[in-house]
Amino acid sequence: MKRLDTTGVIVEYNPFHNGHLHQINQIRAQYPDTTIVAIMSGQFLQRGIPAALDKESRTRQALQSGVDLMIELPVAFSVQPADLFAKGAIKLLSGMKITRLVFGAEHPKIDFKSIAVKIQNIDGDFDQFNETYASQYQQAVFDSTGIHIDEPNDLLGLAYAEACLSEKAEIQLCPIQRIGAGYHETIFDDSQEIASATAIRLAIKNQESIENVVPSQTKIDAENEKWIDWYDFWPYLKYQLSLLTPEQLSTFYGMSEGIEYRLLQQYEKLPEDASFDDWVHAVKSKRVTYTKISRLATYILLKINKNEIDKQYKQPYYHVLGFSKRGQSLLKYLKKEVPYPILTKISKKDKEGLYSLDYRAGIIYGLVSHKKSDLFRHPVQIN
Structure with missing residues (x-):
């Protein structure tokens, strides 16, 4: 397959803000003729939380800010x-023969690929049960390389490098300096033009202005769309936790070390007015993090089992969320070249086959967002 000049970004855009816009502008300045392809998480995100905005809205925000082709992760x-x-994201980008992957990092001068080579034989079966997997992994990286990698975006950059190795992906890694707010910062002031997505979501929840830190489309969506969090899905999760036995819970993806018993025991102890956060904090321990519990909650909510995850990895696909004119040209070219199916409109066959898991996620998300299901959507187009 001939290589066109393409630049990949792996994103959540929860929501699209000025930090993301800065990254897109940097890519466009450095590679003016490139086509920018974003692999974006759909309705549920990496840390086990629902997207604050529907994927269609986030796609429109990104396309209006300079992204050319949006593919759902x-x-x-x-x-x-x-x-x-x-x-998963590198697998999709590699199949498209993406030229380079651009990502923000706290320390962009780190040679992520060389570190990935040095640590590829690390045994991931860590046995310190009073420590999280993440902390043991970071210590193992330091023991192998003498380099401390403990910032969120640096760790993600290393994960991209490791994925490129395992997928034999010929993708150039191009880390750029992450600017402005820290990943977990929760406040910003009127003088700032860049704030973290966490701080922006919190400001919207508190009905505070976000005008200085987001592009206009995000501001419009903030004023007109329903903003979603775990609070909205808690009644549906409670329904599942009320009916399921530990044995049934153990069949869901991610359950290990008897965690299903703790999930149910702590739920049964909660008062009637307890929140999702109350439940997570009751389950949480030094070994089991807030994020891990949130992911398990998502697997329970969506009723995801291990076989479904394995099947998805063996048979990926490209679900097109939207495109610009330049992105549409690339898409026409890719249809003849990529190794996995391209889905531009979800058919009844897709929803029962390849796309069944994401279709289910969309239906459940729609219970709260009140948006139409994927069966009735078309890709967002920006001219």
């Missing part, structure tokens, strides 16, 4: 730890 990959999240 299937939920089997999007609600995962960094290594599996990266592996």
Whole structure:
């Protein structure tokens, strides 16, 4: 397959903000003739949370800000730890023969690929049960390389490098300096033009202005769309937790070490007015993090089992969320070249086959968003 000049980004856009716009502008300045392809998580995200806005709205925000082609990262990959999240996205980008992957990093001078080579034989079966997997992994990386990698975007960059190795992907990694707010910062002031997605979501929840830190389309959506969080899905999750036995819960993806018993025991102890956060904090321990519990909650909510995840990895696909004119030209070319099916409109056959898991995720998300299902959607087009 001939290589066109293409630049990939792996994103959530929850929501699209000025930090994302800065990255797109940097790519366009450095590679003016490139086609920018975003692999974007759909309705449920990497840390086990629902997207604050429907994927169609987030697609429109990105296309109006300079992205050319938006592809959905299937939920089997999007609600995962960094290594599996990266592996799914890199698998899709590699199939498209993407020229380069641009991503923000706290320390962009790190040679992520050389570190990935050095640590490829690390045994991932860590046995310190009083420590999280993440902390043991970071220590193992330091022991192998002498380099501390503990910032969120640096760790994601390393996950991309490891995925490129395992997928034999010939993609140039181009880390750029992450600017402005830290990943977990929760406040910003009127003088800032860049804020974290977390801070922006919190500001919207508190009915505070976000005008200085987001492009105009995001501001419009903030004023007119329903903003969603776990609070909205808690009644549906409670329904599942009320009916399921530990044995039934154990069949869902991600259940291990008897965690299903703890999930149910702590739920049964909750007062009637308890929130999702109350339940997560009751389950949480030094070994089991807030994020891990949130992912497990998503698997329960969507009723995802291990076989479905395995099937998805063996048979990926490209679900097209939207495109610009330049993106449409690339899409026409890719249809003859990529190794996996391209879905531009979901058919009844797709929803019962290839796309069944994401279709289910969309239906459940729609219970709260009140948006139409994927069966009735067309890709967003920006001229």
